[in-house]
Amino acid sequence: MIDLKKLSKKVVSGKLSRRDFMVKAIAAGATVPFATHLLAESAKAATPNKGGNLRMGIGHGSTTDSTNPATWENGYMANVAGAFVNHLAEVNNKGEISPELAESWESSPDAATWRFKLRKGLEFHNGKTVTAEDVIASFNHHRGDDTTSGAKGVAKPIKDIKADGDTVVFELEGGNADFPFIASDYHFAIMPSKDGKIGADGFDVGTGGFMIESYEPGVRTTFKRNPNYFKEGMAHFDSVEMLSILDANARQSALITGDIDIMDRVDLKTVDLLARNPAVNIMETTGTLHYTFPMRTDTAPFDNNDVRMALKLAFDRQEIVDKVLFGHGSVGNDHPISSANQFHNSELPQRQYDPEKAKWHLKQAGMEGLTVELSAADAAYGGAVDAAVLYKERAAAAGINIEVVREPNDGYWSNVWMNKPWCACYWGGRPTEDWMFSTAYQGGVDWNDTFWSNERFDALLLEARSELDQAKRHEMYGEMQAIVSNQGGVVVPMFANYVMGLSSKIAHHDDVAGNWDLDGNKAAERWWFS
Amino acid sequence: MNAILTMIAQRLALGVLTLFIVSLIIFFSVSLMPGDYAEAILGQAALPDTVRAFREQLGLDQPAYVRYFQWLGGVFTGDLGTSFSSERAVTELIGARFGNTMFLAAYAALIAVPLALVLGVLAALYRNSFYDRTVNVVTLTTISSPEFFLAYVLIMFFSVGLWNGSEMIMGGFFPPIANVSDDVGFWERVYRTTLPAVTMTLVIVAHMMRMTRASIINLLASPYIEMANLKGLTKSRIVFKHALPNALAPIINVIAVNMAYLIVGVVLIEVVFVYPGLGGLLVDSVSKRDIPVVQGSCLVFAAVYILLNLTADVLSIISNPRLLHPR
Numbered sequence: 001m002i003d004l005k006k007l008s009k010k011v012v013s014g015k016l017s018r019r020d021f022m023v024k025a026i027a028a029g030a031t032v033p034f035a036t037h038l039l040a041e042s043a044k045a046a047t048p049n050k051g052g053n054l055r056m057g058i059g060h061g062s063t064t065d066s067t068n069p070a071t072w073e074n075g076y077m078a079n080v081a082g083a084f085v086n087h088l089a090e091v092n093n094k095g096e097i098s099p100e101l102a103e104s105w106e107s108s109p110d111a112a113t114w115r116f117k118l119r120k121g122l123e124f125h126n127g128k129t130v131t132a133e134d135v136i137a138s139f140n141h142h143r144g145d146d147t148t149s150g151a152k153g154v155a156k157p158i159k160d161i162k163a164d165g166d167t168v169v170f171e172l173e174g175g176n177a178d179f180p181f182i183a184s185d186y187h188f189a190i191m192p193s194k195d196g197k198i199g200a201d202g203f204d205v206g207t208g209g210f211m212i213e214s215y216e217p218g219v220r221t222t223f224k225r226n227p228n229y230f231k232e233g234m235a236h237f238d239s240v241e242m243l244s245i246l247d248a249n250a251r252q253s254a255l256i257t258g259d260i261d262i263m264d265r266v267d268l269k270t271v272d273l274l275a276r277n278p279a280v281n282i283m284e285t286t287g288t289l290h291y292t293f294p295m296r297t298d299t300a301p302f303d304n305n306d307v308r309m310a311l312k313l314a315f316d317r318q319e320i321v322d323k324v325l326f327g328h329g330s331v332g333n334d335h336p337i338s339s340a341n342q343f344h345n346s347e348l349p350q351r352q353y354d355p356e357k358a359k360w361h362l363k364q365a366g367m368e369g370l371t372v373e374l375s376a377a378d379a380a381y382g383g384a385v386d387a388a389v390l391y392k393e394r395a396a397a398a399g400i401n402i403e404v405v406r407e408p409n410d411g412y413w414s415n416v417w418m419n420k421p422w423c424a425c426y427w428g429g430r431p432t433e434d435w436m437f438s439t440a441y442q443g444g445v446d447w448n449d450t451f452w453s454n455e456r457f458d459a460l461l462l463e464a465r466s467e468l469d470q471a472k473r474h475e476m477y478g479e480m481q482a483i484v485s486n487q488g489g490v491v492v493p494m495f496a497n498y499v500m501g502l503s504s505k506i507a508h509h510d511d512v513a514g515n516w517d518l519d520g521n522k523a524a525e526r527w528w529f530s
Numbered sequence: 531m532n533a534i535l536t537m538i539a540q541r542l543a544l545g546v547l548t549l550f551i552v553s554l555i556i557f558f559s560v561s562l563m564p565g566d567y568a569e570a571i572l573g574q575a576a577l578p579d580t581v582r583a584f585r586e587q588l589g590l591d592q593p594a595y596v597r598y599f600q601w602l603g604g605v606f607t608g609d610l611g612t613s614f615s616s617e618r619a620v621t622e623l624i625g626a627r628f629g630n631t632m633f634l635a636a637y638a639a640l641i642a643v644p645l646a647l648v649l650g651v652l653a654a655l656y657r658n659s660f661y662d663r664t665v666n667v668v669t670l671t672t673i674s675s676p677e678f679f680l681a682y683v684l685i686m687f688f689s690v691g692l693w694n695g696s697e698m699i700m701g702g703f704f705p706p707i708a709n710v711s712d713d714v715g716f717w718e719r720v721y722r723t724t725l726p727a728v729t730m731t732l733v734i735v736a737h738m739m740r741m742t743r744a745s746i747i748n749l750l751a752s753p754y755i756e757m758a759n760l761k762g763l764t765k766s767r768i769v770f771k772h773a774l775p776n777a778l779a780p781i782i783n784v785i786a787v788n789m790a791y792l793i794v795g796v797v798l799i800e801v802v803f804v805y806p807g808l809g810g811l812l813v814d815s816v817s818k819r820d821i822p823v824v825q826g827s828c829l830v831f832a833a834v835y836i837l838l839n840l841t842a843d844v845l846s847i848i849s850n851p852r853l854l855h856p857r
Contacts, residue, residue, distance in 0.1 A: 057707075063623070063814040063823075064571065064615035071615065073573060148568075148584040150575035216626075217616055218814055219806040220711060243709060245804045249682065253690045253706035254804075260707075277693075410817070411564030413573045446577050 048507070052529040054237040056518075057251040057260040061244025063218035067203040069189045070141055070149035075264065075517055076244050078186050080221050082521035083240055084125075085189035085206030088116050088135065088168070089180040091431055091520055094511045095340065097180045101130065101190055101207065102168075111175035111466040116183070118166045122230055124192045125211045132163035137193030151187035153439070153446055175466025177473070178432040186521065209235025209525040218244050223524070236528035252501065255280060261503040262527075264517045268326040271499055281502045284328060287514035288338045288436070289428040290495045291381050293374065293391075294449040297489035299421045301372065305487055306365035311372075312351060312491055313358040314395040321494045323390060324383040328499050332492035335484040336427060336436045339495075340514045343433050343477035348485060358398035371401040372422060379412035380424035387493065388424060418449050425449060431515050433477045434465050441484060450489030457483045505529050534847060534854075538840065545836040552832045553825055557601070560821055561594045567614045567819040588614055601825065610829075611822035613815075620826040623811065628830060630710065631807040634723055635792035638730035643785060646735045650742025650781075655769060657747060669736035681729045681802040688725060707804040726803040730796060734788040741784040745777035779846035786842035794831045 061076030072081060090100040099105065102116040122130035139161055142149035149155070160171040172179065182188075190207060194200040204212045209231065210223035223240040243260065245251045248267040254260045256277055266274060266282065275282045295302035295311070302308060317331040330339070333351055337344050362368050376388040385406055392402040407416045407423070416423050430436040438445065442461055443453025457480055464476040484490065498517045502508075507530035513520035519527065568584035569576050585591040589600075604611055610620040649669070653662045672680060686692070691701015708723045749755060750773060758768050797809035808827055815823035847853040 062818065063811045064613075064818040064820050066616045071571065073571070073575065145579070146583045146587070148572075148580050148587065150572050150580070152580050153575065153577055214711070216711070216806065218810065220709070222711075243707070243804065245707065247801050247804070250707055250802055250804050253685050256690050257702065257706055259705050259709065408564070411569070414565045414569040414576060 048233065048236050048528040049530065050236050050528070051238050052236075054240045054262070054524060054527075054529075055260045056240070056242045056523070057245040057254050057263040058242055058518075059246060059248060059251060059263070059265040061218050061246070065217045067212070067215060068199060069138075069187050069191070069203065070147065070151070072187055073150050075521070076242070078516060078521040079242060079518060079524070080212075080215075081186045081189055082208075082518075083210040083221075083223050083242070083524040084204075084208040084212050085191065086208055087186070087188055087190060088183040090184050090522075091181070091513055091515045093509055093513045093519060093522075093526055095513055095515065097184060097431075100184070101135075102183075105180060107177075107179070107468075109468075111177045111179070111468060112172045114170040114172070114179050115164070116168045116170070118168065119230060120166070122207060123228055124207055125205045125226060126192065128192045130190065130192075130207060132166060132168045133196070134193045134198070135168045135190055136161045136163060137196050137198045138190045139188060140196070141198050142187060149187065151185060154182060154185055154187065154435075157182075174462065176434065177464075177466060177468055178434045181432045181435060184431070210237075210240050213239075220244070231525075235525045237524065240524045242524075255501050255503065258503065261506055261529075262518070262523060263501040264498070266499045266501045268328050268499065271326070271328070274501060279504050281504055281506070283500045283502055283512065285498045285500075285512055285514040286330065286338065286340050286495065287428075287498055287516065288336075288340055288430055288495070289426070289498065290332055290336055290338065290492055291384070291387070292332075292336070292425045292427060293388075293422060293491040293493070294417075294425050295489045295491070296418075296421045296451050298451040301365070301367055301370065302421060302489060304365045304367070306361040307367060307370065308489060309486075310358040310361035310365070310370070310398065310400065311395070313354045313361065314398040314400050315391045315493070316353040316394050317351070317493050319353075319394070320387050320390055324387045325494060325496055329494045329496040332494050333481075333485055334488065334490060334492050335481040336430075336440070336490070336492060337433055337477070337481050341431075341433055343474045345478035345481040347478070348482050351485070353394060355394075355398035358395075358400065362399065369399055369401070371403065373403045373405050373420070375405045375407045375416050375420040375423040377407040377409050377412050377416065377424070379407075379409035380417070381426040381496075384424040391493075418447075428516075433480070434461070437461050437480060437484075438465070441488065452487075452489040454483055454487060534844060537847075538844065541836075541840050541843070545833070545840070548836060549829055549832055553602070553605075553829060554598070556825055556828045557598050557821065558594065560816065560819060560824055563816075563819065565819065566590055567821070570818045571615065597821075601822065610826045613823050614820045615818065620822050623823060624808065624826050624830060627806060627808045627811045630805065631793055631796075631809070633719070634708075634726060634730070634796070634805065634807060635789065637720065637723055637727040638734070638792050639789060641727060642731040642734050642788070643738065645731065646738035647742055647781070649735070650739040651746060651769060651774070653739065653743040654746035654750065654773075655765060657743075662743075665739065669739055672732040673734075673736035676798075677729060677733050677796075678798045678802050680732050681725070681799060684725050684729055685802075709804065710806070723803075723805070726796075726799050726805055729799055729803075730792055734791060738781070738784050738788055742777070742781050745780045746773050749773045749776055775849065778849040782845045782849070783842050786838045790835050790838050793834050 058076045058079055060074040065077050072078060086101045088100060088102045089097055092098045101119060101122060103119045105114060105116045107114045118130060118132060124130060139155065142151045142155040143158065157173045157176060158170055159173050162169045191198040191203060192205055204215065209226050209229045211226050213222040213224055215221045221242045225235055225238050229235050245254065248265065251263040252267065252274060255263045271282060274280055295308060297303055312334050321327060321329050321331055333348055362370055374388050376384045378384055388404045392404050395402050417425055430439060438461060440447045440449055442448065443458050460476050460480050464473050467473050500518060506527055508519065508527040567588065568581045568590060572580060589597060601611055612619055613623055649665050653665050656662055685706045687701065688703045689701060689706040692699045704725045705722055708726050710719050710722055746769060755768060755772060758772050797813055800807045800810045812824065812827040
């Protein structure tokens with residue numbers, strides 16, 4: 001019976017067709033009216049209920065966190081942000097960009113000037129009205145010489161911000177058709193300002209569906225519902241408690257015993273066991289999180305594209321997905337654009353494990369019996385060292401000797417990444433092609449971790465950025481993916497799914513955003529108790 | 531008695547010197563680790579510009595010895611500095627956590643110390659009996675298992691429970707996470723921290739129990755106990771009146787060492803039970819190179835060690851008339 005209930009929920013969330021459900025239900029001995037009744041019950045659960053205290057167990061968080069948006073760097077703070085602040089724009093649960101604090105926006109034809117018109121009558125939790133000045137101060141918090149914000153790189157293309165009544169005008173260095181996506185970055189939270197600066201009285205006040213009641217870094221945050229929330233049909237819980245539970249096993253136990261209602265980052269080794277528990281539902285979303293092995297193309301032997309191709313062909317992607325991600329992911333094609341992205345190039349042939357072809361490339365390069373070092377640490381992503389070892393084993397068949405160097409987690413990002421010629425790395429949650437490419441693939445940018453540059457690629461990037469015709473952009477981004485895949489310095493073995501555990505009492509809309517964990521870090525405002 | 535007071539004063543003075551040396555070692559060993567706060571906190575997002583701005587604002591661009599003496603100057607005025615990350619006073623950060631740590635340590639000690647003493651005395655009385663062997667085997671097993679493993683086993687039996695299909699056979703007695711906050715009442719707090727306290731008890735009981743047993747057995751072989759036996763005294767009178775007082779000194783020392791462990795050595799237990807203690811604060815601060823917090827926490831830990839050792843020594847002296855009245 002329990003299984004049938006689970007199945008009926010799958011119908012509601014679109015994982016199973018009605019027809020298949022009826023066949024399965026009748027095969028299990030249910031009568032037709034009863035099966036129909038089950039479906040109706042599940043459909044009813046999809047209408048949001050109000051109330052309840054939501055407890056979330058999040059596998060991030062540190063005592064060094066703070067509510068200052070300049071310091072937000074982990075999934076815990078991103079979820080806190082999802083509950084208590086808003087942005088000009090948001091990625092909604094269907095993965096589309098939609099206005100949030102802005103009512104609407106328009107751009108100049110060259111996409112270099114953007115005008116965001118603010119909603120009327122918006123108020124912060126402390127009663128202050130939201131003005132264009134607050135928006136400007138919130139963005140300026142991440143700009144300028146003395147900012148210590150982690151989002152400084154993202155804010156870089158913004159040349160100037162001006163207020164025009166209740167409209168905020170952004171002048172960009174060049175056209176960017178995806179600018180609203182940038183405005184939705186969780187760092188650009190809108191907070192009340194005083195004399196052009198936010199945070200004069202702390203950073204605890206936002207406009208979000210929940211108000212911070214207490215905040216203890218690295219331990220817990222408690223929220224109560226904002227009665228004046230401007231969004232209709234959102235923020236259903238009366239109160240929310242977010243716990244930082246770093247130990248995956250502790251999160252899992254707490255979910256099973258009902259001490260929490262939602263957990264993120266389920267341990268992939270035991271997810272199948274957890275799924276057997278009737279009080280728990282497992283949710284999996286495909287996003288843009290991907291794991292990479294960037295090679296420094298300015299360093300021998302990685303400056304030779306034949307060597308890069310040989311390495312790209314020298315390992316079994318599916319095996320790494322199966323063994324490192326336990327199947328909870330999909331294979332990558334040596335470019336960073338996921339199938340969840342708008343302009344994913346599905347016509348690009350999937351690269352396969354082909355030791356013979358890899359050997360051929362090595363021969364072209366005159367480097368048979370190549371020996372290279374691959375630096376890895378679990379700081380890059382859980383399982384990075386295992387993935388590197390699997391790589392080494394398979395590459396041996398192509399006559400490539402990979403020496404896996406296990407690096408310390410401490411200082412990995414400052415001493416190994418972008419320093420060692422070849423290492424392990426991860427990239428998460430860039431919602432647009434342009435953002436991903438201009439962060440790490442455009443020639444000469446700060447985080448170009450392969451030190452790669454390609455004239456055609458850079459030209460296309462600039463052209464596509466200010467192009468407003470979607471069909472043309474599709475074509476241009478498609479070509480760019482092919483260029484990175486065939487000439488770039490990055491090996492992208494896999495895209496990882498976000499896997500979450502939900503109490504069976506939790507309900508959500510059929511569509512769940514995949515740009516981040518937990519419905520784009522907005523589970524608190526989007527989900528409810530059934 | 532005066533001798534004891536002099537000793538306490540001397541030891542406290544030496545303790546202050548120790549604290550100074552500890553702070554020196556901690557400060558410079560943290561400086562030896564790769565990366566500083568700016569790089570650690572920004573991680574993958576570190577741009578040269580932001581790292582520079584961070585260092586300027588926090589004074590990290592100054593040489594290490596200058597920063598150390600600035601910090602030391604603050605300590606003499608009772609100011610342990612401000613956390614780099616949360617901009618809160620270190621004393622405030624540590625204060626709340628220290629309360630939690632002490633609560634859990636006291637809870638565990640209240641279970642573990644009486645339990646260990648009783649088990650140890652009984653084991654000495656019924657030496658080599660079935661009881662003695664059972665207690666030894668059980669406590670040695672728990673002390674030999676890693677603490678997180680014990681914690682998981684306890685969680686499995688008493689919290690998550692044993693399941694047969696979708697039916698729970700036993701379990702659900704205690705929550706698997708010790709989720710405590712200021713608004714949690716005393717008894718609720720006791721209830722929620724029971725599993726971590728029991729785990730810690732299992733880890734330390736063997737050491738204290740074995741020491742109690744060994745020191746009493748040792749004394750039972752001495753001539754004056756033989757005399758008491760020959761006088762026809764009861765076994766319990768011999769143990770409690772004649773043997774135990776003389777065995778106290780080593781037992782007290784072992785208890786002190788274990789108390790210190792309960793306060794400073796339970797990071798893993800804090801992680802497994804999601805308990806907001808001082809250990810987690812220290813680990814986070816070290817990994818982010820938040821030096822003021824690291825320094826503050828280490829000073830607290832070192833002070834705990836020094837005070838516990840001092841207490842143990844004073845108690846040993848009081849319990850031993852020969853040491854109390856030296857010639």
